[in-house]
Amino acid sequence: MTEETLLVLGCTALTPWGRDQLRRLCEQARRRGLALAGADTADNLRTATPDELARYDTVLPLDVHDADACRAWAAGRRALHPAAVATIRELSVLPAAVIARELGIAGNDPEVVRRVRNKDLCRERLRDAGFPQPRTALCADLADAERFLRENGPGPWVVKPRDGLAGIGVSRVDRAEQLPEALGKFGSPPAAMGALPASPGFLVETFVAGAEYSAEGVLVGGVPHVLALTRKGTGEGFVETSQRVPSGLDEATAGEAAGAVARALTAVGVTRGVFHVEFWVTPDGVVLGELHDRGGGDYIHALVEHTRPGLELYGTLLDDLLGRAPAPVPAASGAARAEFPLAPPGRLRAVHGWDEVRRHPAVLAAHLRVAPGDVIGPARDSYSRPAVLVAGAPDADAVDALVAGLTARIAFDTEPGTTAV
Structure with a gap:
């Protein structure tokens, strides 16, 4: 054969x-x-x-x-x-x-993928399907953005690329005077990304106030299966500083979120693949954010597999693509967290405590992405965070305490007054 x-x-x-x-x-x-x-x-x-x-x-x-x-x-x-x-x-x-x-x-319809990739088109489809969504406008220039702010006040608002990724170019805007600076971010993606394809226009949205989460899963036979809900920690400028499974949501809210995510993927037409769907929990209920017909970054895939021992996330995807019967999904168990310690800006002289943390038996992965002599600036997106560690523990409280203790052992010694170019 x-x-x-x-x-x-x-x-x-x-x-x-x-x-x-x-x-x-x-x-x-x-x-x-x-x-x-x-x-x-x-x-x-x-x-x-x-x-x-x-x-x-x-x-x-x-x-x-x-x-x-x-x-x-x-x-x-x-x-x-x-x-x-x-x-x-x-x-x-x-x-x-x-x-x-x-x-x-087997694969997704390319037109469906285009719809998901262009966030305004995805929001429009979700809104038409009855899902609450922030008000959104596709803007060509500063004047378009200023008009949206005038018509959709009092703010705050979010400015972002139409089809961006990894938090690149995303800004919160509290007043119109901040728009030129926000639009200026579009022209300077991280060097590690190389040349990003040009995007026609950008988006301005009304800000959604609420705790941020995401849903992770895979489609089998066209049916979305939510495998985990992830709690996000964020810092200044929407930079994600942690991911944790389980999310800590109560049973009713978790069920509402998982159901909304599954219905939304079906509504926009996604039929194959691993998915990562962001959402907020607000006083008025769950509001869906961006949909992605690929897995989440930040080691989220490892958190999902660790908390469903024996699960093969990508193997389940491959079984579906090849028309094979997937293995049963293992029960959820334990907790795991990815943490992104941030460093004070300046030229890095040394990192203390990292080797001790890396060797800890509960640490599943640890990567230091800077070295002495590097100039560290503020973390602006997923590509400018200096380090990541992933750890597992029996439950959510234990993993939070463990990661807090590990992070406290790490010290970035930087020389202040030196800024990244």
């Missing part, structure tokens, strides 16, 4: 949690007897480590962020005939859907 092949679109990663996602995806694919083909941009393949590329039987250069390039590749394929295509990367979700459509294999 010919071995089936999984095409991994975006087979390298910039972040430690992205590399861990790819590791788990590849391992779970191997356990299902799949050959692995990896595709990525020529630049990413050139800078990838040998260990990253060694996971794949075949590696091919392809602009995995360009849907047209991926469609052309699929239409002219020769030796490679993948049975399934998967990605962990936001910018490759649409190209993956286009390849699946061209090859006639």
Whole structure:
């Protein structure tokens, strides 16, 4: 029998949690007897480590962020005939859907993916389906944004890219005078991201006041299955500083949130994949935020698998794509948390306590993303946080106490007065 092949679109990663996602995806694919083909941009393949590329039987250069390039590749394929295509990367979700459509294999409708990716279109669909949503406008320039603020006061408001990711370019605006600074963020993405595709217009939304959470899960047979609810911790400028499973929501609110997420995914037309859906809990109930037809970052995938011992999140996805019966979902158990310690701005002289924390037996993963001599600025998005640690414990209170104690041992020694360029 010919071995089936999984095409991994975006087979390298910039972040430690992205590399861990790819590791788990590849391992779970191997356990299902799949050959692995990896595709990525020529630049990413050139800078990838040998260990990253060694996971794949075949590696091919392809602009995995360009849907047209991926469609052309699929239409002219020769030796490679993948049975399934998967990605962990936001910018490759649409190209993956286009390849699946061209090859006639399981995947989301590309038009549905475009709708989810463009946040205003997704909000419009949800609003039409009866879900409460913040008021939103697609703006072309400063004048459009100022008009929205005048007509939808008194504020605050949120300004963000139409199809952004990782918190890049997101600002809270309390008065119109702050708009030029907020719009200026669109032109300076993190260097690690490379050149992001240009987005037509930007969004201004009314601010939703409420505690922030997300729902994680996978679709099987077109039906969304919520596997965990995640409590978020945020700092200044919407930068996420922690993720924890379980969420701590009461049973009624958790049920309301999970039900809303499942109905919303169905309403917008998502039928395949791992999902990550953000929401707020407000005095008036659950309000859905952004929908993503890919898994969450920040090691959320590890939190989900740790708190459902034996679960193979990506394996369940692959079983669905290949038409195989998935294994039963294990019961929820225990707690896990990802924490992002922040550092005072300045030139880093040393980090104290990190090795001790990294070796703690309850720590599942730990990565220091800065080194002495680096100039650390304020954390502005997911790519500018200096460190991450992930830990597990028997319950939510225990994991919070554990992580608080571990974080207290870490000290970033920075020389003040030096700023990042």
